[in-house]
Amino acid sequence: xxxxxxxxxxxxxxxxxxxxxxxxxxxxxxxxxxxxxxxxxxxxxxxxxxxxxxxxxxxxxxxxxxxxxxxxxxxxxxxxxxxxxxxxxxxxxxxxxxxxxxxxxxxxxxxxxxxxxxxxxxxxxxxxxxxxxxxxxxxxxxxxxx
Numbered sequence: 001x002x003x004x005x006x007x008x009x010x011x012x013x014x015x016x017x018x019x020x021x022x023x024x025x026x027x028x029x030x031x032x033x034x035x036x037x038x039x040x041x042x043x044x045x046x047x048x049x050x051x052x053x054x055x056x057x058x059x060x061x062x063x064x065x066x067x068x069x070x071x072x073x074x075x076x077x078x079x080x081x082x083x084x085x086x087x088x089x090x091x092x093x094x095x096x097x098x099x100x101x102x103x104x105x106x107x108x109x110x111x112x113x114x115x116x117x118x119x120x121x122x123x124x125x126x127x128x129x130x131x132x133x134x135x136x137x138x139x140x141x142x143x144x145x146x
Contacts, residue, residue, distance in 0.1 A: 003115040004126050010035040011137065029141035030080045033093070036134065037077035044070025050114040054107035072096070080142060090142025097135045101128070 014035035018028035044051060044066050051069075052062045059065070076096070079089040107117040108124045116123045 001116045001119070001123075001126065004130055006039065007036050007130060007134075010039050011134070026141050026145050027081075029137065030086065033134070033138055033142070034077045034080050037073045037080070037093070041070045041073035041077060044073065047114070050112075053112045053114060054103050054117065056106060080138075086142050087146040090138050090146070093138045094135050094143065097131050097138075101131060104128075104131070 011032040013032070015028050015032035018031040019025070023031060048063060048066050051066045055062050055065070076089060076093050079085040080093065082089075104117070104127050105124060107114070108119070108121050108127065111118050111120045116127070
């Protein structure tokens with residue numbers, strides 16, 4: 001559950017700090033999203049084996065998929081802050097959040113010991129709403145407002 005708290009803290013903390021430094025509301029919200037995706041991207045490189053375990057063993061090229069996912073999340077963290085890329089990046093992030101949901105469901109059902117998934121299906125009661133919050137937040141501040 002620490003990851004969930006870290007993600008919420010980065011989203012709201014990045015948003016709040018950016019507001020304190022005078023960022024406009026929408027940009028501050030996107031800074032929060034950037035903080036979340038920078039954090040999760042790092043996990044792909046330092047916790048590769050743990051993230052591989054979140055995918056079924058029959059999934060081909062799990063290691064490269066995890067590494068590529070890290071680069072993609074890092075790209076999201078940067079691109080969401082670039083004015084000309086905000087809307088397409090926001091749409092890509094929304095799609096990404098939907099596409100990774102099955103991996104989170106699988107790892108919770110299999111009680112994978114990483115990121116709270118070991119708690120089993122009840123972890124999804126926290127994880128799914130968190131992904132929904134990120135999706136709505138990103139849509140609202142990156143897609144809808146641009």
